Amino acid sequence: MFRNIACAFDGSEGSRRALDTALHVASIDKQKLWVVFVEELPRFTGVPSETNEERERADTIFAGLRQEAIEAGKKYGVEVIAEKRVGHPAQALVHYVKEACVDLLVMGHTGHSKLWGTFMGTTADKVVRHATCSVLVVR
Amino acid sequence: MHNVWFVASAWMGIAFIASLISIRLGVSVALIEILLGVIAGNAFGIKTNDWINFLATFGAGLLTFLAGAEIDPQSLRAHLKESLTIGVIAFVAPFLGVLGFVFWFTGWTYQQALIAGIALSTTSVAVVYAVLVENGLSQTELGKMILAACFVNDFGTVLALGVFFANFNRLMVLFVVVMAVMLYYLPSWTRGIIQTLGETRVSEPEVKFLFLVLFFLGGLATMAKSEAVLPAYLAGLVVAGVFLNDRVLVNRMRSIAFTMLTPFYFIKAGLYVSLPALAPAAVVVGVLLGIKMLTKFVGVWPLSYGFGIPSRERMYTTMLMSTGLTFGTISALFGLENRIISQAQYTVLVTVVILSAVVPTLIAERFFMPEAAVEAPDEESAAQRARVANE
Numbered sequence: 001m002f003r004n005i006a007c008a009f010d011g012s013e014g015s016r017r018a019l020d021t022a023l024h025v026a027s028i029d030k031q032k033l034w035v036v037f038v039e040e041l042p043r044f045t046g047v048p049s050e051t052n053e054e055r056e057r058a059d060t061i062f063a064g065l066r067q068e069a070i071e072a073g074k075k076y077g078v079e080v081i082a083e084k085r086v087g088h089p090a091q092a093l094v095h096y097v098k099e100a101c102v103d104l105l106v107m108g109h110t111g112h113s114k115l116w117g118t119f120m121g122t123t124a125d126k127v128v129r130h131a132t133c134s135v136l137v138v139r
Numbered sequence: 140m141h142n143v144w145f146v147a148s149a150w151m152g153i154a155f156i157a158s159l160i161s162i163r164l165g166v167s168v169a170l171i172e173i174l175l176g177v178i179a180g181n182a183f184g185i186k187t188n189d190w191i192n193f194l195a196t197f198g199a200g201l202l203t204f205l206a207g208a209e210i211d212p213q214s215l216r217a218h219l220k221e222s223l224t225i226g227v228i229a230f231v232a233p234f235l236g237v238l239g240f241v242f243w244f245t246g247w248t249y250q251q252a253l254i255a256g257i258a259l260s261t262t263s264v265a266v267v268y269a270v271l272v273e274n275g276l277s278q279t280e281l282g283k284m285i286l287a288a289c290f291v292n293d294f295g296t297v298l299a300l301g302v303f304f305a306n307f308n309r310l311m312v313l314f315v316v317v318m319a320v321m322l323y324y325l326p327s328w329t330r331g332i333i334q335t336l337g338e339t340r341v342s343e344p345e346v347k348f349l350f351l352v353l354f355f356l357g358g359l360a361t362m363a364k365s366e367a368v369l370p371a372y373l374a375g376l377v378v379a380g381v382f383l384n385d386r387v388l389v390n391r392m393r394s395i396a397f398t399m400l401t402p403f404y405f406i407k408a409g410l411y412v413s414l415p416a417l418a419p420a421a422v423v424v425g426v427l428l429g430i431k432m433l434t435k436f437v438g439v440w441p442l443s444y445g446f447g448i449p450s451r452e453r454m455y456t457t458m459l460m461s462t463g464l465t466f467g468t469i470s471a472l473f474g475l476e477n478r479i480i481s482q483a484q485y486t487v488l489v490t491v492v493i494l495s496a497v498v499p500t501l502i503a504e505r506f507f508m509p510e511a512a513v514e515a516p517d518e519e520s521a522a523q524r525a526r527v528a529n530e
Contacts, residue, residue: 042161044269044500045167045268045269045464048209048269050167050265050269051269086275087273
């Protein structure tokens with residue numbers, strides 16, 4: 001049914017559940033799964049190295065998450081290809097699904113902070129509103 | 140409060156809260172520290188003292204040193220003509236524009252107008268760099284040229300701050316001569332210490348050596364009534380090549396700066412912003428921000444056109460060159476601490492500086508983002524995706 005499936009994965013509990021669901025969906029039609037990680041850099045920085053340090057930190061996290069996603073994929077017999085994007089998470093995901101012609105994006109409902117999501121809206125809320133593809137929000 | 144531990148804990152508490160907010164919002168900790176400083180100064184009447192002033196001054200110096208040390212000398216050489224021309228004009232145009240406006244239309248004295256011109260002539264290398272990285276432009280020729288131009292622009296700012304208010308006497312000659320000799324030998328001395336004593340020693344000799352140089356040159360600059368950030372920026376520039384090959388040293392110095400020194404500087408910079416003085420000056424703030432952006436446009440846009448930069452990238456470059464933060468606050472604080480400008484004038488300048496970090500960035504990203512940057516995918520994944528598409 002879906003040929004190009006992607007999953008937003010940031011290591012939070014919600015995104016782990018989303019990864020599990022995405023792998024299950026991908027395994028039904030024996031599709032590959034694109035796992036995307038968004039690196040949010042600090043804005044309006046004081047020195048350039050502030051950005052570099054955050055990037056190095058995010059790269060380390062990405063390497064760990066990439067490995068975790070690939071290992072999880074093996075359990076379902078699904079090939080996982082991990083990608084990293086830079087920017088505001090919702091904006092980057094919306095750009096990503098459009099650019100990569102994704103037809104299903106799977107993502108968690110809440111990320112690292114429920115409190116923040118309650119007041120400011122979750123990334124999932126924003127992606128559902130603006131994405132050009134189907135979005136499966138896993139609760 | 141006279142208990143030094145409680146005073147320190149109050150300041151570090153603000154710095155800690157700033158870190159938490161910064162991580163949550165994805166906004167620079169420097170900006171949050173300034174804003175919390177504004178609240179601390181206006182709502183709680185927090186004041187500075189001698190040791191806080193020293194930590195803040197050293198924080199500004201180290202920040203300036205690190206900013207200078209982050210330039211890629213090869214990139215600067217490769218884009219020397221474009222970056223030098225754009226950088227110089229990007230400094231001179233807003234400097235003269237702002238100076239002229241506040242001197243002739245708002246009644247500021249010539250000295251005060253000089254501070255305003257210098258504070259608003261800056262371009263924030265850090266803000267520009269973050270935007271370029273986020274948009275995948277930092278490794279492109281356009282990105283490297285913009286960054287090099289920003290360094291040249293900031294050098295103009297630091298030079299103006301160190302020269303316009305200095306006393307030209309024997310002490311100045313002594314300062315210039317000693318600084319020139321030390322800067323000439325600084326790269327080889329630093330490299331020698333690292334090679335002789337070995338990298339990553341627990342006793343950190345190379346960091347202590349660089350601090351020694353910064354303290355000594357700062358002392359000479361102060362003696363000559365110049366500004367300590369001038370030798371700090373120049374020292375950073377000359378050791379940039381060493382830092383390029385020793386990221387551990389950079390990380391250590393940055394950790395020291397961001398943990399123990401720059402919070403004191405940025406919070407202090409916010410502390411002197413007077414909210415009651417802001418409301419009556421709102422129009423001046425808006426006009427000065429407009430002048431800064433307009434003069435940057437007038438200076439940078441035609442040159443970008445002359446260098447054949449495409450239309451959309453031309454506007455993007457111009458907008459990014461209009462940003463400012465660290466050097467703007469350093470210049471304004473220099474004016475306030477030397478009693479050149481009043482607290483109300485300082486409030487105006489710092490508010491414009493903060494707005495200039497945010498407004499041009501948002502305009503550039505919203506309206507002038509180069510198409511190639513938005514669409515640029517990660518190389519490895521693009522190849523994989525192409526392979527899958529062909530299957």
